[in-house]
Amino acid sequence: EVQLVQSGAEVKKPGESLKISCKGSGYSFTSYWIGWVRQMPGKGLEWMGIIYPGDSDTRYSPSFQGQVTISADKSISTAYLQWSSLKASDTAMYYCARLHGGNSGFDYWGQGTLVTVSS
């Protein structure tokens, strides 16, 4: 069974750093792109970027380029999303999702990681 399991909720202060994770299982982790999607409270889905764990090829949405870093450790089938200096506006739910072949759609999603940034 394909699963993406994300790390737990985080409460941070502005200016702090954070790295959240997404562990894949039940499939060849290195053969599928993994994307990250932000959902701010009460809002829609925003694509942040994507990584191919096989060779760590990474693409970012211009809206998030320079604001976050996407990485992966294929030895433990885990993708990461990290911030070096959080802002209150980073408060959101973050989802990882597997891209099903080409650009056909995101077929499996993690359960989400809620990040709250507050002083």
Place this chain on the structure above:
Amino acid sequence: QSVLTQPPSVSAAPGQKVTISCSGSSSNIGNNYVSWYQQLPGTAPKLLIYENNKRPSGIPDRFSGSKSGTSATLGITGLQTGDEADYYCGTWDSSLSVWVFGGGTKLTVL
């Protein structure tokens, strides 16, 4: 403002049919596959339709997808109260080199 335009809300009675539209341009819907996602309250999105009109295993045939030119449509027949959710379309935008989602449509089953 989303690159893909969806109606903010739609509603229909149980057992009826509803359609949700998704309008884009030649750089996204016009030349790329469209997928649709259902997000039940408090849960992660779930893939309903991929490659414009294909259903993943386990998705009932009450859900259908179609694409024509730069627009796509999600159809849901035999509406159930459990279908109340937010629905999003998504596709790749070749000009922006980003994946784009519609703003989402809230379905109410009256």
